[in-house]
Amino acid sequence: MKVVLVRRDVKINLNEKHINDWHEQGAHVTHFFNALSVLFPAGERLFMDSVRAYKDQVQDPELKKAITTFIGQEALHSREHEEYNEMMDRSGLPALKLDKMLWNLLGGLQKTLGRKLALGGTIALEHYTAIMANAVLSDKNVLGEKSDESFRQMWQWHAYEETEHKAVAYDVWNTVMPDNVYNRFIRRFGMVLATLIFWPVIMYFHARLVFADPNTKGKHIQGYKAVGRMLLGKEGIFRKAVGEFFDYFKADFHPWEHDNSAFLKEIDAFVEKVNASMRNPNDEVKKAVRARMVKSAVAATAAA
Numbered sequence: 683m684k685v686v687l688v689r690r691d692v693k694i695n696l697n698e699k700h701i702n703d704w705h706e707q708g709a710h711v712t713h714f715f716n717a718l719s720v721l722f723p724a725g726e727r728l729f730m731d732s733v734r735a736y737k738d739q740v741q742d743p744e745l746k747k748a749i750t751t752f753i754g755q756e757a758l759h760s761r762e763h764e765e766y767n768e769m770m771d772r773s774g775l776p777a778l779k780l781d782k783m784l785w786n787l788l789g790g791l792q793k794t795l796g797r798k799l800a801l802g803g804t805i806a807l808e809h810y811t812a813i814m815a816n817a818v819l820s821d822k823n824v825l826g827e828k829s830d831e832s833f834r835q836m837w838q839w840h841a842y843e844e845t846e847h848k849a850v851a852y853d854v855w856n857t858v859m860p861d862n863v864y865n866r867f868i869r870r871f872g873m874v875l876a877t878l879i880f881w882p883v884i885m886y887f888h889a890r891l892v893f894a895d896p897n898t899k900g901k902h903i904q905g906y907k908a909v910g911r912m913l914l915g916k917e918g919i920f921r922k923a924v925g926e927f928f929d930y931f932k933a934d935f936h937p938w939e940h941d942n943s944a945f946l947k948e949i950d951a952f953v954e955k956v957n958a959s960m961r962n963p964n965d966e967v968k969k970a971v972r973a974r975m976v977k978s979a980v981a982a983t984a985a986a
């Protein structure tokens with residue numbers, strides 16, 4: 683499968699007043715996605731570094747170009763998630779504290795594990811991301827049709843591009859690692875390691891956000907049930923994708939054997955819609971953003 687990647691400078695203007703309750707399923711589900719957002723700046727840096735570390739060993743010009751665009755896409759995702767995380771912090775959630783914790787954890791792991799296992803972990807986590815991205819794009823209930831439009835746009839845009847570049851890190855692995863028993867073991871071990879790190883971290887970050895939000899008080903049973911349903915219920919993200927997850931352990935696995943490339947045809951129209959919504963002067967989101975910009979301009983003038 684040949685996919686030509688595109689770097690799109692999409693600017694999502696999140697509706698800050700709904701940072702704690704943007705998902706139609708309530709605060710606990712909102713904070714699950716919010717916790718994922720906290721993972722991205724440090725996580726995507728690991729992905730970029732891991733792929734970049736092998737760029738010189740790649741000869742194929744198309745793959746070289748794909749690596750550059752992959753890094754460009756992840757950098758833009760991080761830029762938007764940093765803004766998202768700062769909003770959480772402003773609303774009293776410890777997002778930046780958790781983000782710092784993750785930078786330390788992943789930085790330490792990168793040094794300890796070395797570049798081969800870092801790339802192994804990256805392709806495993808890109809598989810997780812691809813599974814979640816597919817869920818976001820194929821099931822409207824994951825983001826919720828009545829959820830805040832700006833957050834839906836944010837996650838949908840990220841999901842489209844994660845789908846578009848889901849095989850890049852994997853193709854780098856296949857290109858630079860000779861196919862032998864040891865490397866196959868390392869690739870699978872990378873998934874075991876990624877799983878052992880991802881779930882405790884996301885659960886801990888989620889709990890920290892949930893318990894820092896006073897509006898969740900007294901709603902924990904109902905809220906955690908909603909999160910459980912979304913992940914492991916009959917129509918849950920991981921229950922539906924269990925086969926897809928374990929396909930990773932096959933010797934001849936490739937991300938595009940789960941062919942959801944039909945979504946890629948929707949990206950241009952989607953981006954156009956996002957840009958158009960940003961151009962609408964009556965849009966509530968845009969008004970809020972403009973108000974913030976004026977406020978920070980006034981503060982900057984006062985400081986000068």
Ligand SMILES: [Fe+2]
Pocket residue numbers: 726755756759840844
């Ligand atoms: Fe990303």
Ligand SMILES: [Fe+2]
Pocket residue numbers: 729756808811844847
């Ligand atoms: Fe990615």
